[in-house]
Amino acid sequence: MYTINSMFPDLFIFERNRSCFIVDRYTPNSSDGRLWNWSWLESPIINSRLSDKVTKLQNLVRNYEFSSGRDKWIWVGDSTGIFTVKSMRAVLDEKLNGNVVGQSxxxxxxxxxxxxxxxxxxxxxxxxxxxxxxxxxxxxxxxxxxxxxxxxxxxxxxxxxxxxxxxxxxxxxxxxxxxxxxxxxxxxxxxxxxxxxxxxxxxxxxxxxxxxxxxxxxxxxxxxxxxxxxxxxxxxxxxxxxxxxxxxxxxxxxxxxxxxxxxxxxxx
Ligand SMILES: [Zn+2]
Structure with missing residues (x-):
C-alpha cells in the first residue's frame, strides 16, 4: 500500500494533521481543476528539493478522481476486484509462464x-x-x-x-x-x-x-x-x-x- 508517509516521508513530517486523507488537502472543481490546501507545520516550499517533491506528489494524483467513501482493498488480479484463491493461482501461473508448473x-x-x-x-x-x-x-x-x-x-x-x-x-x-x-x-x-x-x-x-x-x-x-x-x-x-x-x-x-x-x- 502506498501512503504519503512511505512515498514522501520528507513531506509527511511537515503535515500538520498526519491522520488526514489526500482528499482533505485538495478541492476539485477550482478554475484549474485542482485547488490544493496544504496545512504544513512550516512551508516545505522554501526548500527547492522539497518543492520538487510537492510538485511530484501533485502530478501523481492530478488525474485521480477521489470519492468521499471509505477506502477499501481491491484485488487487482481479477476484473471483479474480489480476491479468490483461484484468481491468485491464475496470476501465479501466468507469472511462472509454465516453467515451474509444479509450484502451482x-x-x-x-x-x-x-x-x-x-x-x-x-x-x-x-x-x-x-x-x-x-x-x-x-x-x-x-x-x-x-x-x-x-x-x-x-x-x-x-x-x-x-x-x-x-x-x-x-x-x-x-x-x-x-x-x-x-x-x-x-x-x-x-x-x-x-x-x-x-x-x-x-x-x-x-x-x-x-x-x-x-x-x-x-x-x-x-x-x-x-x-x-x-x-x-x-x-x-x-x-x-x-x-x-x-x-x-x-x-x-x-x-x-x-x-x-x-x-x-x-x-x-
Ligand atoms: Zn537412488
Whole structure:
C-alpha cells in the first residue's frame, strides 16, 4: 500500500494533521481543476528539493478522481476486484509462464496433505538427506536410501534414481501419452501436463503426478524407517487404487474401475 508517509516521508513530517486523507488537502472543481490546501507545520516550499517533491506528489494524483467513501482493498488480479484463491493461482501461473508448473499444482481431487507435500517438494523443501544435511543435521550418510549411489536430492529421488525411474514410464504407458524430451523433474511434470487435451484431463494428470510422487515418498520412508524393500510396482498399485478412490469421492466424475485400469485419461 502506498501512503504519503512511505512515498514522501520528507513531506509527511511537515503535515500538520498526519491522520488526514489526500482528499482533505485538495478541492476539485477550482478554475484549474485542482485547488490544493496544504496545512504544513512550516512551508516545505522554501526548500527547492522539497518543492520538487510537492510538485511530484501533485502530478501523481492530478488525474485521480477521489470519492468521499471509505477506502477499501481491491484485488487487482481479477476484473471483479474480489480476491479468490483461484484468481491468485491464475496470476501465479501466468507469472511462472509454465516453467515451474509444479509450484502451482493444487489439485482438489487430492487430499490437502498431498497438496502441501507437493508444494514443499517443488520448492525443494522436503526432508531429503541432502536437505537435512545442509541444515546442519548430522547423518551417517547423505546417499539415496533406494540405490545408495548418489546424494539424495528431490531431483535424484523422484527423477534420476534407477529404482524410481520406471514409474514415469508406467505413467506414459497407462495413460497412452508421450512426455517427449526432458532432463529434470520439473520438465517431465510440465511435459506430462501438456499432454492433456482438456481441463479435466489436465486435472487428472496433475492428480496422477501428485499421487505417484506421494507414494514414492511414502515407499522411500518405508525403506528408511520400516526396513521395507522399495518396489515401483507397489507405488504404481497404490497410486492407481488410491487415486481412483479420491477422484470417485472428491469429484463429480462417475468413473468406472474396469475402464480406469485400461486408460484413465480416456474417462475425462
Ligand atoms: Zn537412488
Amino acid at each position: 499444482i493444487w489439485c482438489k481431487w487430492l487430499p490437502i496433505k498431498i497438496n502441501c507435500f507437493l508444494w514443499r517438494l517443488f520448492l525443494r523443501r522436503i526432508p531429503t538427506r541432502q536437505n537435512l544435511g545442509s541444515r546442519g543435521i548430522q547423518l551417517q550418510t547423505d546417499s539415496c536410501p533406494l540405490c545408495g549411489r548418489e546424494v539424495e536430492t528431490e531431483e535424484h529421488l523422484f527423477y534420476v534414481c534407477e529404482k524410481s525411474k520406471e514409474i514415469w514410464r508406467w505413467v506414459e504407458r497407462w495413460c497412452d501419452i508421450n512426455s517427449g524430451n526432458h532432463s529434470s523433474l520439473d520438465q517431465i511434470v510440465v511435459n506430462l501436463i501438456e499432454c492433456a487435451k482438456s481441463k479435466k484431463q489436465r486435472k487428472m494428470i496433475e492428480a496422477l503426478i501428485g499421487s505417484i510422487l506421494w507414494f514414492t515418498w511414502k515407499a522411500r520412508n518405508d525403506v528408511m524407517f520400516n526396513n521395507k524393500r522399495f518396489s515401483w510396482e507397489a507405488v504404481m498399485v497404490d497410486s492407481q487404487a488410491m487415486l481412483f478412490t479420491w477422484i470417485k469421492c472428491r469429484s463429480k466424475c462417475n468413473i468406472d474401475w474396469s475402464r480406469w485400469g485400461c486408460n484413465p485419461l480416456a474417462l475425462f
